[in-house]
Amino acid sequence: MKMEIDYIFESKKSISLDPRTKIFLMIIVTTIMTAGSSVGIMYYIRFATLILPLLLLSIDKKWNIVCRLLITYSILFILELKIFPILSGLGFFILGALIGIYIRILPGFIMGYYFISTTTVSEFIAAMERMHLSNKIIIPLSVVFRFFPTIKEEYSYIKDAMRMRGINLCGDPVKMLEYRLVPLMISITKIGEELSASALIRGLDSSGKRTNICKIGFKLLDVLLIIYSSLLFLGFIFL
Known part of the structure; x- marks a missing residue:
């Protein structure tokens, strides 16, 4: 039975990183x-850092997101370095500042997306327990980890329901507020309560040692990525 379970998990994720590696990256x-x-x-260090989310998404075969990220980042990068410096005016200054901020936070959001989309709650809890964190930290984080997906x-279900009823919300912010945001806010309250109850039912607050079916641990790819990112961080600090 154990061999069958191991085979299922290994075949489902042929190439996977340890959750602690994902957090570090x-x-x-x-x-x-x-x-x-x-x-x-720093120009080259930032470029080498940008390779990390692209590499991780490519390993996970999310080619659509990789292409969109490359196109978006290339356009914004060209605008920031080549176009906006030669333009003048308050509007261009504000737009350039916003683009500069977006360029800096976009890779972090992509890494967060990769972490959430490729890590199960069980893997996350197992990694946190390996780090010897308190249940007072693990339980809220596990609830939040499942909350956003x-x-x-839920939001996609609301959109589908509006589409089935023929309700078009384009250009009408009042309808947007009434038909999408209000149901979503009600769902958020219920989802928070249900996820908290689910965490308690699964025994996350138990003082005893829990077993976990997920196999986590550092592999060769984890070590290589940690070394690569550590070298980038040292260059960021000292160069």
Whole structure:
């Protein structure tokens, strides 16, 4: 039975990273991209950092997101470095500032998306327990970890319901508020309560040692990515 379970998990995720590696990479990418400059050696460090989310998404075969990220980031990067410096006016200054902020936070959001979409709650809890964190931290984080994907799913259901009823919300913010946001806010309240109850039912608040069917651990790919990102961070600090 154990061999069958192991086979199912290994075949489902032939290439997977340890959740702790994903958290580490997410912190490194967010720090370098938001705090780093685009002058001198930092230009190349930021470019090398941007490779990380693209590489991880490619490993997970999310080619559509990789292409969209490459196109979006290339356009914004060209606008920031080549177009807006030669333009003048308050409007261009504000737009350039917004684009600059978006360029810096976009890779961090992509890493967050990758982390949530490729990590199950059980894997996340197992990783947190390996880090010897308290249940007072693990339980709220596990609820939040499941909260955002559930909200996204609920919002898609609301959109489908509006489409089936022929309600077009384009250009009407009042209808948008009434038919989408109000049901979503009600769903958020219920979902929060249900996820909290689910966490307690699964025994997450138990003081005893829990077993976990998920197999986590550092592999060669984890080690290589940690070394690569650590070198980038050292360059960010000292260069």
